[in-house]
Amino acid sequence: MSNLDFIDEAYRDSIATVDSEGKRVWVYPKKPSGRYHNYRVIATIIFLTVFFVGPFVKINGQPLLMINVFERKFVLFGQLFLPQDSVIFSVGLLTFFVFIIVFTVVYGRFWCGFACPQTVFMEMVFRKIEYWIEGDRKQQIALNKAPWTTEKILKKGGKRLVFLLISILIAHTTMAYLIGLEATKEIITQSPTEHMTGFIGLVAFTGIFYYVFTVLREQVCISICPYGRLQGVLMGRNTVNIIYDWIRGEPRGKLNKHEPAGISIPKGDCIDCKLCVQVCPMGIDIRNGAQLECTNCTACIDACDDVMIKINKPTGLIRYGSVESVEKRIPFKLSFRAYAYSAVLLLLVGIEAFLLLSRSAIETTVMRVPGQMYQEQANNKISNLYNAQIVNKSNNEMVVSLKVEDNKGSIRLIDGKKTIKVRKEGKADVVFFLEMDKAAIKKIKTNLAIEVWQGEDKLETIKTTFLGTIE
Numbered sequence: 001m002s003n004l005d006f007i008d009e010a011y012r013d014s015i016a017t018v019d020s021e022g023k024r025v026w027v028y029p030k031k032p033s034g035r036y037h038n039y040r041v042i043a044t045i046i047f048l049t050v051f052f053v054g055p056f057v058k059i060n061g062q063p064l065l066m067i068n069v070f071e072r073k074f075v076l077f078g079q080l081f082l083p084q085d086s087v088i089f090s091v092g093l094l095t096f097f098v099f100i101i102v103f104t105v106v107y108g109r110f111w112c113g114f115a116c117p118q119t120v121f122m123e124m125v126f127r128k129i130e131y132w133i134e135g136d137r138k139q140q141i142a143l144n145k146a147p148w149t150t151e152k153i154l155k156k157g158g159k160r161l162v163f164l165l166i167s168i169l170i171a172h173t174t175m176a177y178l179i180g181l182e183a184t185k186e187i188i189t190q191s192p193t194e195h196m197t198g199f200i201g202l203v204a205f206t207g208i209f210y211y212v213f214t215v216l217r218e219q220v221c222i223s224i225c226p227y228g229r230l231q232g233v234l235m236g237r238n239t240v241n242i243i244y245d246w247i248r249g250e251p252r253g254k255l256n257k258h259e260p261a262g263i264s265i266p267k268g269d270c271i272d273c274k275l276c277v278q279v280c281p282m283g284i285d286i287r288n289g290a291q292l293e294c295t296n297c298t299a300c301i302d303a304c305d306d307v308m309i310k311i312n313k314p315t316g317l318i319r320y321g322s323v324e325s326v327e328k329r330i331p332f333k334l335s336f337r338a339y340a341y342s343a344v345l346l347l348l349v350g351i352e353a354f355l356l357l358s359r360s361a362i363e364t365t366v367m368r369v370p371g372q373m374y375q376e377q378a379n380n381k382i383s384n385l386y387n388a389q390i391v392n393k394s395n396n397e398m399v400v401s402l403k404v405e406d407n408k409g410s411i412r413l414i415d416g417k418k419t420i421k422v423r424k425e426g427k428a429d430v431v432f433f434l435e436m437d438k439a440a441i442k443k444i445k446t447n448l449a450i451e452v453w454q455g456e457d458k459l460e461t462i463k464t465t466f467l468g469t470i471e
Helices: 009-013 035-056 083-107 110-114 117-134 137-145 150-179 181-189 192-216 219-224 226-234 299-310 323-328 336-357
Strands: 065-068 073-076 079-081 241-244 318-321 362-368 381-392 398-404 410-413 420-422 427-437 445-454 457-467
Touching: 035 110, 035 117, 035 150, 035 181, 035 299, 065 150, 079 083, 083 110, 083 226, 083 336, 110 117, 110 226, 117 137, 117 150, 117 192, 117 219, 137 150, 150 181, 150 192, 181 192, 192 219, 241 323, 299 318, 362 445, 362 457, 381 398, 381 420, 381 457, 398 410, 420 427, 427 445
Parallel strands: none
Antiparallel strands: 065 073, 073 079, 241 318, 362 381, 381 427, 398 420, 398 445, 410 427, 445 457
């Protein structure tokens, strides 16, 4: 018999949370515990600390992270990025996606099990509260089947109230990441009529989070999350995944201490206790192999290891590994595809680092006024009229001036001023004449460079052209 003959392929025809009639099967996972669960607790503490403290952390007056899609302002580690940084943003986004591909190809859905916000909040926050109020798997099933009594109303109502309060907290924190802490405080402290859009946003976020963690739950990972849908394409025989060692475990059978003497029935190490199924928040049987629903939460590893210890068998019947490593009984090794993706990722990281390091606090666009030719001035000079937009990406007001590189010409602002004031995170639109001596003009179109200065510091150089007449 093949080592894979034990698998009933019928499980591939449906998902564990839907029955034969298409109705949802509610999952009541057994409370997890063990070595890997302790690692997840540590990861959760780190995640929740960063998530809830993040909006209060300021770097150079800017938040640690802000993704303001409404005003197209993004802040990462205190650095402000505006629409003018679209190239940096695009390369960064591409780098992020390649990283996801590389990480998934090599390590599977490790992110889903340990760091994904959906998993962290669902399994390590909301599910913990459910265990605390309603009890473990058996108690929850019994409570749901029981008639409505005062105890049941208090437990169900109390759980929903706590879920709602946590959803409100998550919604406000998320809003702070989107529009900033100060704007969120204004929405909270002032009348809803003064910030109706923000108020509706908070209510909508609260409703979404409450619905996701109270009703949708594991369906987000199974049916909605695009990353989960990609795993079937990205993962291969060399991908590290949570895997059942069928060679060692099969044929499975119940543990029987009273077998007749002299009769030996071949059995694997799996005693078919089904604890790996009961503890799974997706309701799957990991012994059927890698499945779409599995988020690599490691609950089945802890449950199986605990059983193996009790029956004096080696742990690791369910463990991190790859299909190839189980079949060939060899250690895990990186595939060629992983190396190729890593090389592309390294290249993208280098490009992104160069763009970030060469990024200026000022970005200037200079264009000749459309439809305008050169003008002859009374002082034997030729002038061109230009429009300029100066964008200040910093958190401080800046006063700058414009000069022509190598003093090949002079710049005269229309308003007569010598300097330009650009407010923080803002922009300034200016109109100016660029003048050159007729004798210096050698061709109809002359290439020039305009420099942007702040005091004694040159911030930027912009290439442009100058139209004139040849003597």
